[in-house]
Amino acid sequence: MSFANSHEIITNQQGVHEHLIETVEKHLNHTFRKPYHQHSIDGFKEVEIAVAAQSKPLIFDSCCGVGDSTVNLAKMHPDHFVIGMDKSAHRLNKNVSYEQAGVDNFMLLRTDLNDFWRLALEAQMLPEKHFILYPNPWPKSKHLQRRWHGSAVFPTIVALGGELEMRSNWRLYLHEFATALGLCNKVANVTPFEPELTLTPFERKYQASGQTLFKLTAQL
Numbered sequence: 219m220s221f222a223n224s225h226e227i228i229t230n231q232q233g234v235h236e237h238l239i240e241t242v243e244k245h246l247n248h249t250f251r252k253p254y255h256q257h258s259i260d261g262f263k264e265v266e267i268a269v270a271a272q273s274k275p276l277i278f279d280s281c282c283g284v285g286d287s288t289v290n291l292a293k294m295h296p297d298h299f300v301i302g303m304d305k306s307a308h309r310l311n312k313n314v315s316y317e318q319a320g321v322d323n324f325m326l327l328r329t330d331l332n333d334f335w336r337l338a339l340e341a342q343m344l345p346e347k348h349f350i351l352y353p354n355p356w357p358k359s360k361h362l363q364r365r366w367h368g369s370a371v372f373p374t375i376v377a378l379g380g381e382l383e384m385r386s387n388w389r390l391y392l393h394e395f396a397t398a399l400g401l402c403n404k405v406a407n408v409t410p411f412e413p414e415l416t417l418t419p420f421e422r423k424y425q426a427s428g429q430t431l432f433k434l435t436a437q438l
């Protein structure tokens with residue numbers, strides 16, 4: 219990952235995607251039935267065991283990348299159990315600080331969140347706080363359905379509830395997410411912010427490049 223020279227998002231959209239509302243409404247009106255990957259089911263069982271052993275309120279750190287934010291959140295919330303999830307084994311395996319983290323109230327899991335979130339909802343394993351930090355922006359208009367608010371799993375993110383915090387260097391992504399939440403009668407705030415303590419490598423990279431960072435918060 220290059221540092222201090224990261225480019226701002228370039229998109230061919232003029233504003234909120236023209237098909238955002240119909241896409242979100244379609245997903246709100248249809249149950250997402252894609253079969254689970256076996257590795258997602260196996261991973262979820264591991265999480266259930268760890269969660270039962272800790273019996274603390276949960277924080278989901280979805281799209282955690284290398285897991286720095288998971289460790290940071292575990293330190294900031296010693297009374298919670300933090301589950302860092304990412305689909306990339308390569309990223310998760312980079313986390314050299316895992317053993318030296320100095321806290322044990324977290325775990326990292328390789329999983330596809332399209333499965334994990336649905337499994338968690340079915341099992342009523344609900345987060346008190348849910349962080350989605352710097353999700354892949356998919357800025358090309360044709361990729362709307364790859365953004366979390368344009369995906370079939372969006373209603374599940376909402377149904378999991380909790381206090382949601384999403385961060386991005388692309389304001390329009392968060393504005394679209396907030397618009398999608400509005401269709402579920404949820405109110406979200408999107409504001410620029412400057413982190414005192416950077417939580418993730420992408421946040422550090424964008425900050426070092428002088429980019430404005432944005433935060434969405436919502437009580438789901």
Ligand SMILES: C[S@@+](CC[C@H](N)C(=O)[O-])C[C@H]1O[C@@H](n2cnc3c(N)ncnc32)[C@H](O)[C@@H]1O
Pocket residue numbers: 281282283284287303304305306309329330331332351352353354418419420421
């Ligand atoms: C831009 S990176 C941000 C990583 C980290 N949050 C940070 O700020 O450094 C987005 C992450 O989302 C993960 N991701 C994308 N789609 C996913 C999915 N369906 N399930 C789990 N992780 C996913 C990617 O593997 C990647 O690590």
